[in-house]
Amino acid sequence: MRALREAPQRLAVSLLAALSSAAAVHAQTSGQARPVAPAFEAERLASSPKHGWPTNGGNLYNQRYSPLADIDRGNVARLQGVWRTRLGGSGLAPQYSGEAQPIVYEGVLYVSTGADDVFALSVASGEILWVYHAELEPGLTTVCCGWTNRGVAIGDGKVFVGRLDGRLVALDQRTGEPVWSVQAERWQEGFSITSAPLYVDGKVVTGFSGAEFGVRGRVKAFDADDGKLLWTFYTIPGPGEKGHETWPADGDIWKKGGATVWQTPAYDPELGLLYFSTGNPGPDFNGAVRAGDNLYTASIVAVDAKTGEYRWHYQQVHHDLWDYDSPNPVVLFDARIDGRMRRGLVQVSKTGWAYILDRETGEPLIGIDERPVPQEPRQATAATQPYPRGDAIVPQSIDIPPEGFELVNGGRIFTPFFGSEGRAVSPSLYGGANWPPSSYDPERHLLFVCASDVVGNYKADADLETPADGEHFEGSVVGFAPLPRTGIFAALDVTTNRLAWRYRWNDQCYSGSVATAGGVVFVGRNDGRLTALDSDTGRTLWSFKTGAGVNAPASVFEYEGREYVAVLSAGNVLVGTPHGDSVWLFALDGGLGPARDLDTAVAPSGAEGAQAADGQGAAGEGAATAAVGAAPNAAAGKAVFERTCVPCHGEDGLGGHGGGAPLDQIADAEAAITTITGGLNNMPAFGGALSDEEIRDVAAYIVTDLFPK
Numbered sequence: 001m002r003a004l005r006e007a008p009q010r011l012a013v014s015l016l017a018a019l020s021s022a023a024a025v026h027a028q029t030s031g032q033a034r035p036v037a038p039a040f041e042a043e044r045l046a047s048s049p050k051h052g053w054p055t056n057g058g059n060l061y062n063q064r065y066s067p068l069a070d071i072d073r074g075n076v077a078r079l080q081g082v083w084r085t086r087l088g089g090s091g092l093a094p095q096y097s098g099e100a101q102p103i104v105y106e107g108v109l110y111v112s113t114g115a116d117d118v119f120a121l122s123v124a125s126g127e128i129l130w131v132y133h134a135e136l137e138p139g140l141t142t143v144c145c146g147w148t149n150r151g152v153a154i155g156d157g158k159v160f161v162g163r164l165d166g167r168l169v170a171l172d173q174r175t176g177e178p179v180w181s182v183q184a185e186r187w188q189e190g191f192s193i194t195s196a197p198l199y200v201d202g203k204v205v206t207g208f209s210g211a212e213f214g215v216r217g218r219v220k221a222f223d224a225d226d227g228k229l230l231w232t233f234y235t236i237p238g239p240g241e242k243g244h245e246t247w248p249a250d251g252d253i254w255k256k257g258g259a260t261v262w263q264t265p266a267y268d269p270e271l272g273l274l275y276f277s278t279g280n281p282g283p284d285f286n287g288a289v290r291a292g293d294n295l296y297t298a299s300i301v302a303v304d305a306k307t308g309e310y311r312w313h314y315q316q317v318h319h320d321l322w323d324y325d326s327p328n329p330v331v332l333f334d335a336r337i338d339g340r341m342r343r344g345l346v347q348v349s350k351t352g353w354a355y356i357l358d359r360e361t362g363e364p365l366i367g368i369d370e371r372p373v374p375q376e377p378r379q380a381t382a383a384t385q386p387y388p389r390g391d392a393i394v395p396q397s398i399d400i401p402p403e404g405f406e407l408v409n410g411g412r413i414f415t416p417f418f419g420s421e422g423r424a425v426s427p428s429l430y431g432g433a434n435w436p437p438s439s440y441d442p443e444r445h446l447l448f449v450c451a452s453d454v455v456g457n458y459k460a461d462a463d464l465e466t467p468a469d470g471e472h473f474e475g476s477v478v479g480f481a482p483l484p485r486t487g488i489f490a491a492l493d494v495t496t497n498r499l500a501w502r503y504r505w506n507d508q509c510y511s512g513s514v515a516t517a518g519g520v521v522f523v524g525r526n527d528g529r530l531t532a533l534d535s536d537t538g539r540t541l542w543s544f545k546t547g548a549g550v551n552a553p554a555s556v557f558e559y560e561g562r563e564y565v566a567v568l569s570a571g572n573v574l575v576g577t578p579h580g581d582s583v584w585l586f587a588l589d590g591g592l593g594p595a596r597d598l599d600t601a602v603a604p605s606g607a608e609g610a611q612a613a614d615g616q617g618a619a620g621e622g623a624a625t626a627a628v629g630a631a632p633n634a635a636a637g638k639a640v641f642e643r644t645c646v647p648c649h650g651e652d653g654l655g656g657h658g659g660g661a662p663l664d665q666i667a668d669a670e671a672a673i674t675t676i677t678g679g680l681n682n683m684p685a686f687g688g689a690l691s692d693e694e695i696r697d698v699a700a701y702i703v704t705d706l707f708p709k
Contacts, residue, residue: 035106036157036173039224042201042269048442053104053555053566056151056196057437060267061332064101064439064514066556070563071588072518076532076542079565081592083126084546087581088605090117090131091570094579094644094686097148098570099435100196101512101553102583105154107560111568111583112149116163120176121583123559123566126607130176134163141642141651142190142470144212146573150264150435150552151196153204156224160204162193168206168222180227184208189469190215196264198274200305203230207261211279211325214256214473219265219276221308231308235259235278235296242310243295253290256473258282259297262327262435266345268359273302273311275359277326277347284323286460286475291380293318298325300347300355302362312362316349318382321416322458323429323478324350328449329437335445337365337495346440346494348449350432351413352394353387354492366390366497374409376416379460385414390497393433393490394453398426402455402481417458424481428456430508437512437553439521441535445495448521448535450509451488455481472651477662489513489523491538501538510575512553522565524550526577528598530567530584547595548580562587569599574648576679632669633693637701640694644686653706664707672699 037054046060048067058064071079091098096114103110108129109121116134121127136147143164153160158179159171166185169178184206185191190213198205203221211217217235222228236257237243247254259278266275281290281297298317303310317324326349333344345359356366370384398411405424409415417423431454439448460476487509490502511524520541521533530550532542546569554567565586571579580599592608642651653663666672676686676695686695 034108034174037105037154039156039202040199042267045200046269049557051558052106053102053557055153055199056101056103056264057266057329058514058555060200060269062264062266062329062437063331063333063442064437064512064553065441066514066516068516068556068558068563069518071516071520071565073520073534073541075588076518076520078588079532079542079544079586080590081544082564082585082587082590083607083609084592085121085126085128085583085607086605087113087117087119087583089581090119091115092579092581092599094690095147095573096570096579097146097551097572097574098548098568098580099148099552099572100151100568101437102555102566102568103152103154104555104557104559104566109566109583110152110154110159112152112161113570113581114146114148116149116161118152118159118161118171118176119583120159123564123585126583126585126609128605132161132171132176132178136164138639140164140187142187142210142213143192144209148194150194153197153199155199156202158224160197160199160224162195162197162206164192164194166191166193166208168193168197168204168227170204170224170227182222182227182229184220184222195262198264198267199224200267203305205265205274207263207265207276209260209262211258211260211282212284212472212474213470214282215260216255216257217259217261217278219261219274219303219308233303233308233310235261235301237295243313246293246295248289248291256282257290257294257297258284259299263329263437266330266332267305268332268343271343271360272305273359274305275300275302275330275332275345277301277328277330277349279325279327280320280323282473283475284473285321285458285478287319287321287379287381290319293382294320298349300326300330300345300357300362302359314355314357314362316355316386317351318385319380321379321381322414322425322456324432326350327435328433331438331440331447332359333440333442333445333494335495344494346447348393348433348438348447348451350427350429350434352392352396352427352432352451354390354393354447354449354494354497355388356494356497373414374416376418378418379416381416388497391492391499393449393451393492393499393502394427394431394488396426398424398455402483405481411455418460420459422457422459424455425458426453426455428454428458428480429478430454430456430480430485434510436510439513439515440494441515443517444535445493446500446535447492447494448513448515448523449490449492450511450513450523451490452485452508452510453488453504454485454508455483457481477650489533489538491535503538508575510572510577511551514554514556516556522554522556524552524554524567526551526572526575528569528578528595530554530586544586545594546580546584547582547597547599549575549577551575551577632696632700634697634700634705637697637699638705640690640698641701641706644690645698653702663702666702666707669699669703672702
């Protein structure tokens with residue numbers, strides 16, 4: 001089945017809006033109105049959730065742990081679907097990724113799609129109670145890594161969502177109608193919001209993405225009541241601030257220094273501190289113009305939650321050249337280390353190491369040593385780098401050179417590079433732990449980490465011009481070395497920084513996890529399965545086909561005395577997984593079986609219950625077919641290229657942040673059509689996601705406008 005074309009998609013979403021509005025009105029007028037979230041006290045949100053999933057990390061510690069144990073390693077194999085709700089095609093187009101973890105409160109589930117649309121669903125029935133349509137401008141050009149949204153926050157009767165266009169919006173929790181909306185930052189200047197906001201103590205806190213566009217990173221807090229800005233913390237310190245001396249004194253490159261924040265912060269109510277980790281410096285792969293350590297890039301940072309004032313930082317990578325940033329959320333824990341109870345935090349970065357620190361002081365709880373590293377004067381490399389004592393989660397060297405590469409320094413971590421000749425390094429910016437959140441079991445003191453083993457092909461441009469606001473500022477083009485990309489899922493003991501167990505997957509791990517007191521860890525797979533693993537051994541106990549890539553963390557909660565698992569099944573553009581538009585709810589002895597086929601078309605909205613024994617809804621027949629012999633339209637193809645291809649191949653087609661191969665070697669339109677339709681090497685097939693016309697048009701744009709032959 002081919003995806004429905006854009007016009008039918010808009011029609012389906014419009015019909016869904018009308019139906020959802022009617023459902024919301026019905027819910028209020030028929031006595032079905034549900035209680036809304038209070039102005040939560042932080043101490044309440046700090047405990048492990050039971051009757052719902054009230055914040056993105058499960059609790060303010062970002063532990064993603066459920067204390068429920070009715071579903072355990074002995075009975076998890078009996079899990080079946082309770083309902084499956086289709087979201088009317090929201091986020092189904094090729095540029096979108098579904099990465100949001102559901103929020104659950106008093107019988108209502110709230111979830112966002114890659115299009116920044118927000119849905120409220122009944123836990124009891126799967127009915128869509130209301131929907132908020134973001135209606136993002138199609139011409140957004142400052143989206144780094146696919147169009148995505150990682151979830152919402154609730155509090156004080158509102159649902160809060162950050163948008164790709166830099167807006168922060170508060171919705172009425174009962175109806176989905178906007179209460180307030182603020183332009184938190186301008187997308188035209190390179191900013192976007194991809195992470196779930198954090199509601200705490202009457203404030204809404206959010207970071208901003210955009211390091212690839214030459215921005216100065218920041219975290220902001222807004223009044224939850226009216227959206228008034230309360231404070232701003234800049235992750236690149238300005239003149240006179242601690243850390244500014246780590247940037248060149250003879251220029252203002254620090255104003256485009258990066259260090260954006262890709263995840264929801266953690267919060268300790270007793271200490272009053274917010275914790276987050278930061279992204280790469282700008283320009284990304286070219287350090288020649290930014291000599292120094294470049295604080296607070298690739299760092300863990302603590303700030304005062306009331307004022308946004310700096311408290312401490314720990315830099316994980318000095319003068320980062322490799323995009324070894326830290327998009328994985330910070331996790332807080334309390335544990336006995338070396339005989340003493342400690343207030344700790346742990347964060348796993350793209351280096352593949354866990355950094356375990358005292359959350360009061362920022363000092364390492366388990367040793368981290370500064371070691372000399374290979375030098376490249378043209379890159380102004382740092383003399384040393386931090387090496388945590390303990391086990392790395394992913395390989396940090398290369399045993400055998402990839403074809404076409406001369407191995408330098410064993411391809412080890414921190415191997416520098418310069419010039420146009422590619423250098424293979426492990427891990428790469430696609431390896432280690434990326435955004436998929438880790439989960440933590442406070443009884444076992446195990447951190448469950450979703451990571452990837454991906455060798456990079458690094459280059460650096462000798463010349464670099466400072467771009468205008470909103471233009472790419474990456475300093476080079478990087479890609480994959482010609483080796484398989486595999487996943488790593490591991491359990492790490494935070495009291496020793498040693499692995500308890502580790503498994504290699506045959507595909508990248510690109511879904512966060514959730515742990516439970518039942519000894520089960522839930523994690524999604526690219527092929528559309530939600531799986532359950534044994535916490536103690538990593539052994540797979542259960543899997544269930546959902547119909548699309550499960551690239552979002554699940555949520556576990558209790559409702560009316562029954563334990564449930566909920567997950568978004570929607571796919572991901574960067575790892576090329578099948579797209580879909582479903583939310584699934586699971587319970588022991590549910591009546592809905594696995595999906596037989598992949599979601600490849602817009603389906604009718606609404607829930608499918610246990611009576612649909614095969615788990616399938618209507619497939620959305622009626623996809624348009626291409627007009628035979630129609631002439632290609634390169635102008636239309638440019639629009640398809642910008643929304644679908646740029647995240648991986650870059651605006652110029654020579655390679656982007658997603659590691660896509662340069663397109664200048666494509667011989668002709670026929671070769672382009674074949675590649676786009678069927679995929680090639682690391683590129684997924686788009687034959688089921690783009691129409692014949694779109695494929696023909698984008699092929700024409702590539703070979704006639706982008707790289708004229």
